Amino acid sequence: MHTKGHGKASGAGTIINAIATYKGAAFGIELWTHAEVELGNDFRGITGEIELNGDTSSDTSLIERCVELVLNRFDLPLRAHVKTRSEIPLGSGLKSSSAAANAVVVATLAAIDEELNALDAIRIGVEAALDTGVSITGAFDDACASLLGGIVITDNKKRELIKRVEKDSEVSIFVPHKKAFSADTDVKRSRLIAPWVNLAYDLALQGRFEEAMTLNGFLYCAALGFDPAPMLKALECGVKGVSLSGTGPSFVAFVDTEKAVRVREVWNEQGIEGTVIKTRINNQSLV
Numbered sequence: 001m002h003t004k005g006h007g008k009a010s011g012a013g014t015i016i017n018a019i020a021t022y023k024g025a026a027f028g029i030e031l032w033t034h035a036e037v038e039l040g041n042d043f044r045g046i047t048g049e050i051e052l053n054g055d056t057s058s059d060t061s062l063i064e065r066c067v068e069l070v071l072n073r074f075d076l077p078l079r080a081h082v083k084t085r086s087e088i089p090l091g092s093g094l095k096s097s098s099a100a101a102n103a104v105v106v107a108t109l110a111a112i113d114e115e116l117n118a119l120d121a122i123r124i125g126v127e128a129a130l131d132t133g134v135s136i137t138g139a140f141d142d143a144c145a146s147l148l149g150g151i152v153i154t155d156n157k158k159r160e161l162i163k164r165v166e167k168d169s170e171v172s173i174f175v176p177h178k179k180a181f182s183a184d185t186d187v188k189r190s191r192l193i194a195p196w197v198n199l200a201y202d203l204a205l206q207g208r209f210e211e212a213m214t215l216n217g218f219l220y221c222a223a224l225g226f227d228p229a230p231m232l233k234a235l236e237c238g239v240k241g242v243s244l245s246g247t248g249p250s251f252v253a254f255v256d257t258e259k260a261v262r263v264r265e266v267w268n269e270q271g272i273e274g275t276v277i278k279t280r281i282n283n284q285s286l287v
Helices: 061-073 096-111 118-132 140-148 187-192 194-205 209-224 229-236 257-268
Strands: 002-016 023-040 046-052 055-057 080-086 151-155 160-165 170-176 241-244 251-255 274-280
Touching: 002 096, 002 140, 002 151, 002 194, 002 209, 002 241, 023 096, 023 140, 023 170, 023 194, 023 209, 023 274, 046 061, 061 080, 061 096, 061 118, 080 096, 096 118, 096 140, 118 140, 140 151, 140 160, 151 194, 170 257, 187 194, 187 209, 194 209, 209 229, 209 241, 209 251, 229 241, 229 251, 229 257, 251 257, 257 274
Parallel strands: 046 080
Antiparallel strands: 002 023, 023 080, 023 151, 046 055, 151 160, 170 251, 170 274, 241 251
16 A cells, blocks of 8 residues: 655745854745655665756655654654655755755655644754755754745754744845855854854844845855855845855845846856846745
């Protein structure tokens, strides 16, 4: 007998990168990852496949670990197949791993007809990310934004959600074709900027999200060796909030319709190979 469950989760953008201080802030975006989990006694162990823009990714360890942790929690046999497909670019700082983990956890819970509260479901995906080495901090902030939507502020070390608010805004994203995976980040250099990242975090706590993300962006560009030119170009267009997203290489900006057009133009003029994506903040909770 086979049962199937489906789940989805969104990508996210950065307001405060938590690598320096373990305290972060992020926002959901309307780019999606979908997961399907099938359970059956005739499966041998847990297998997985990832489809991305028609291509298949070979590293399925994260999504398989998510299924395993959910099944272990309910003391069920480890026999399943998991598939994901995503419109979130991999290795771009747009939280593709958090979205995949969340979507798979939700799909597995649906397949076994069980429920967990949202934060417990998120913590399973965070544990899987740490177990498989795809994240340095477990990315609790990114995972909360991905599953809960809106803007979230978190303590990643304690895995606590400090605040969640909703914001209606268009989002422009510049995605260079060059990839940058979180697990390869220079953590020591990131920790050097911790005192100033704390200042940005305080701004976020005050609801001054545009200022917080812009300060965060310049700090992490300096620490991680990214050219801040895309940020400066956006600021020249009148954008108030723009940042390096995660550990890069993507940049995210809060925009209105008019600024989105101008930002797209200046980002396309930079001579950096990449794609500009127009989307919105996702405020919908997916659990």
